[in-house]
Amino acid sequence: MENMWQKDIETMPRADLEALQLARLKKLVGYVYDNVPFYKKRLDEAGVTADKIKVLSDIQYIPFTTKADIRDTYPYGLFAQPLKKIVRIHASSGTTGKPTVVGYTKNDLDLWSDLVARLTMAAGASDDDIVQIAFGYGLFTGALGLHYGLEKIGATVVPTSSGNTEKQIMLMRDFGTTAIVSTPSYALYIAEVAKDMGIDPRKDLKVKLGLLGSEGCSLEMRAKIEQAWDLFATDNYGMSELIGPGVSGECTYRCGMHFAEDHFLPEIIDPDTGAVKNRGESGELVITTLTKEGFPLLRYRTKDVTSIDYEKCECGRTHARMAKPTGRSDDMLKIKGVNVFPSQIESVLISVPEVGGHYQIVLGTKNYMDTFEINIELLDGSLLTKYSELENLQHKIAFKLKTVLGLDAKINLCEPKSLERFAGKAKRVIDNRDK
Numbered sequence: 001m002e003n004m005w006q007k008d009i010e011t012m013p014r015a016d017l018e019a020l021q022l023a024r025l026k027k028l029v030g031y032v033y034d035n036v037p038f039y040k041k042r043l044d045e046a047g048v049t050a051d052k053i054k055v056l057s058d059i060q061y062i063p064f065t066t067k068a069d070i071r072d073t074y075p076y077g078l079f080a081q082p083l084k085k086i087v088r089i090h091a092s093s094g095t096t097g098k099p100t101v102v103g104y105t106k107n108d109l110d111l112w113s114d115l116v117a118r119l120t121m122a123a124g125a126s127d128d129d130i131v132q133i134a135f136g137y138g139l140f141t142g143a144l145g146l147h148y149g150l151e152k153i154g155a156t157v158v159p160t161s162s163g164n165t166e167k168q169i170m171l172m173r174d175f176g177t178t179a180i181v182s183t184p185s186y187a188l189y190i191a192e193v194a195k196d197m198g199i200d201p202r203k204d205l206k207v208k209l210g211l212l213g214s215e216g217c218s219l220e221m222r223a224k225i226e227q228a229w230d231l232f233a234t235d236n237y238g239m240s241e242l243i244g245p246g247v248s249g250e251c252t253y254r255c256g257m258h259f260a261e262d263h264f265l266p267e268i269i270d271p272d273t274g275a276v277k278n279r280g281e282s283g284e285l286v287i288t289t290l291t292k293e294g295f296p297l298l299r300y301r302t303k304d305v306t307s308i309d310y311e312k313c314e315c316g317r318t319h320a321r322m323a324k325p326t327g328r329s330d331d332m333l334k335i336k337g338v339n340v341f342p343s344q345i346e347s348v349l350i351s352v353p354e355v356g357g358h359y360q361i362v363l364g365t366k367n368y369m370d371t372f373e374i375n376i377e378l379l380d381g382s383l384l385t386k387y388s389e390l391e392n393l394q395h396k397i398a399f400k401l402k403t404v405l406g407l408d409a410k411i412n413l414c415e416p417k418s419l420e421r422f423a424g425k426a427k428r429v430i431d432n433r434d435k
């Protein structure tokens, strides 16, 4: 059996786990009713009280909470504890207007570091690792979340933050760094800069584990990163509203991300009707935080589309596993009337051996119609002088995209390293369309 941070809990029999969830759910409903006027009003309107929750499926009678509810109660309206008890604030930058603000009590921070300890250990990290955290530190939950969880398992944490890439690589070599925390796109960029410095990440560095997160990453992109570094990478899932990283994460079998089900109760709903789907069906992920004190959430709509597998995993863990989300409904693009997830485009592009990991989707308007272009970096710039080969490659990519998306795209192949690089989340989509 694998190394586990909290083996008794992680391998708990399903029936015991569900009994624990039910007890915690009942307690939570009473807790938010007493401590958050917003929830008291919502629960009163729905006629739900803690003693009406008899079985887990009774959760369906509790109203959803949405991102708009968090924004409408900015900044502290959903906090269930006075600020005197809140010891940390985080916030996620909204694309528009005010950020969503979350608060943690001391117990919440303890819980959070335990959850991250679980997921990093499940991914294969241990107290032997020297981990460089190349996420940006700040209000963003990624860096500090990983930081305290990795310290908890006894790993040696090097908090370099993002950016300063050459120094990052120098420290990586000098310190003997064995694991890296970063966005997938930044991991790829660091490998590229290392090569420019005459350092081969596969041979000259000791990084063998990638804890990648905070932006979507197709399996093809992950394979590319593993190849560039000669490392093993796992995926994890979280969002600041729920706690940050630690909601779910892959074990080394990489067959779905194990939820920390004793603290998060997941459901899959039909995003249009709100009805709960049958087990195994795909739909929008909704999560209730069962034990958080500072910022508990009832049935939070994540907008992520996924499915959940409740079968026990080969690793020994009994906690359910979520599939890699097919994309956030927020990220979905509507191009020429067709719904497209950027991740679908990425899967096609990365599967073409001649292209690197860097690309940019550019949308515009011409004659009141959408235009759809993709700038893609070649791995080998000399191809740009071979016109017939170049044209063949353009046709090949356009054809693959058409097959998958049903859309025609204009493919622009460009020089290696000609597109902008990002130390955090990559900006892959440039939408210049008329509103």
Ligand SMILES: [Zn+2]
Residues within 6 Å of the ligand: 251, 252, 253, 258, 313, 314, 315, 316, 317
């Ligand atoms: Zn597993």
